[in-house]
Amino acid sequence: MFWRARTTSGKAICLSDQFPGIKVEEVMRGQVAFVGLPPVDLGTGEIDWTANPHGNRSWALNLHALRWMGRLVGAYEQSGERVCLERAADITAQWLRANPRDGAGVSPWAWAEHAVALRAPALVCLSEHVHTRPLWDSLAEHGQVLANPALYREGHNHGLDQDIALLVVACRLGRARWRDLAVRRMTASAELAIDAQGVLHEQAPRYGLYVHRRLGVALRAIRESGTEPPERLLARRRALETYVAHATQPDGRLVPIGDSPADTRADGFPHSGPTVRVFDGGYVFGRTAWNDPDSAYYSIRFGPGRRLHGHEDHLGITYSARGRRILVETGFHSYERTGYVTWTRSPEAHNVPIPTAGTFHPGTPTHLLSSAITPSRQSFDLADEAYGVRRTRRVLINHGPDWMAIHDTVASGTLRSTFHLDPSLKLLSRGEGAVVLGDDGGFHVTLLHFPGEGEAIRPGLVSTGYLRTAENVTVLSPEAQSVLTVIVPHNG
Secondary structure (H helix, E strand, O other): OOOOOOOOOOOOOHHHHHHHOOOHHHHHEEOOOOOOOOOOOOOOOOOOOOOOOOHHHHHHHHHHHHHHHHHHHHHHHHHHHHHHHHHHHHHHHHHHOOOOOOOOOOOOOOOOHHHHHHHHHHHHHHHOOOOHHHHHHHHHHHHHHHHHHHHOOOHHHHHHHHHHHHHHHHHHHHOOHHHHHHHHHHHHHHHHHEEOOEEEEOOOHHHHHHHHHHHHHHHHHHHHHOOOHHHHHHHHHHHHHHHHHEEEOOOOEOOOOOOOOOEEOOOOOOOOOOOOOEEEOOOEEEEOOOOOOOOOOEEEOOOOOOOOOOOOOOEEEEEOOOEEEEOOOOOOOOOOOHHHHHOOHHHHOOOOOEEOOOOOOOOOOOEEEEEEEEOOOEEEEEOOOOOOOEEEEEEEOOOOOOEEEEEEEEOOOOEEEEEEEEEOOEEEEEOOEEEEEEOOOOOOEEEEEEEEOOOEEEEEEEEOOOOOEEEEEEEOOOOOOOEEEEEEEEEO
């Protein structure tokens, strides 16, 4: 059954504990479940690698990444159950036969650059126990693809996964040049992707968390390869921790900015020092206290134009007080190509001022003009010309008592400010420029508008997690050249 490679081989750095969890008994009987979707029966015979029964891009990627196969290898190493190893070997042999690179009828996900990066470490794990010519040849082919500069995603989380994969393949095949290339690229890419303050340029805190975790895997792989990680790489990972900590709301979940699901937790990140932090990469994060679930919390977006996993959310605000979410992002739903997903990235899906005339110019930067920060009160002035006319926003946040004031202006014409309220808040009353909402626990919030007539209240839909939504209330301010909105949380 097995073939011993004559080519020089080295250490198999197996990171199987980093693969997503599976239910071993399900996979053994031919079922797989990815990205929270219902299990799919692939059968125990020949697998259809072109299948995508849920019509979901992430599901198809996970099928071809074979990390579920890698978990079977880990299960074998823990239990000694050889049937797990034999099943892993059979799945891989099937994949290799059915998915030649550039082969006719092969799924486009088979050799997508991220699938290659995620699959290669699983193949390395298998290669420690299974020695066949097709597997060894495929490792070499994966290494060639991973080392190809034309396919490399520098400064991107996919690039980091490519570097990790190239490193472990290089060590397994005894390719010192590939190993050194992986570490050099990893370091340079981290310095491109993460600024000195720790902001990840992919514009979504969830990806800051992902890159931090993957850098941890990378550091482990570098050490297992017999060397020490470069200090420059360690420094960027430490800086990233600061960004993630400040982007974590008092309830332990990341603020859902950009492609960040609203239910993503980021527990355990070290934090100390100032409770308000301005990051030059385009974020203000503020809270009244660390380690207090009832702390007030807010975020404000500015900075470079949209890129990668960012949304058109400049001037956007989120706000919580007394442990309750008030202003929320419409958020991240999925990577599917639907009208709703496209809309979630638009300005209208965020808490921003929108001029009633003019054309929106995607990717326009927003400037933080000034800021004043004291323990009990903070203010920030921002401006851009995203609609071809100057729009400005001044945000004033007060603590003890908690309230927020937002003053929006446009140089000519009029605007309306959009506010998306948390799904827990239901409309209680409106009139004379005041909108009152509340939850079942007696928490209320009042939105006061000046001018005081002409606001609109609409049903909305926000993303509460991957492929999940909830109905909410969206409030549009009166239409005017200058609009002041005061948000006051209080008990009923």
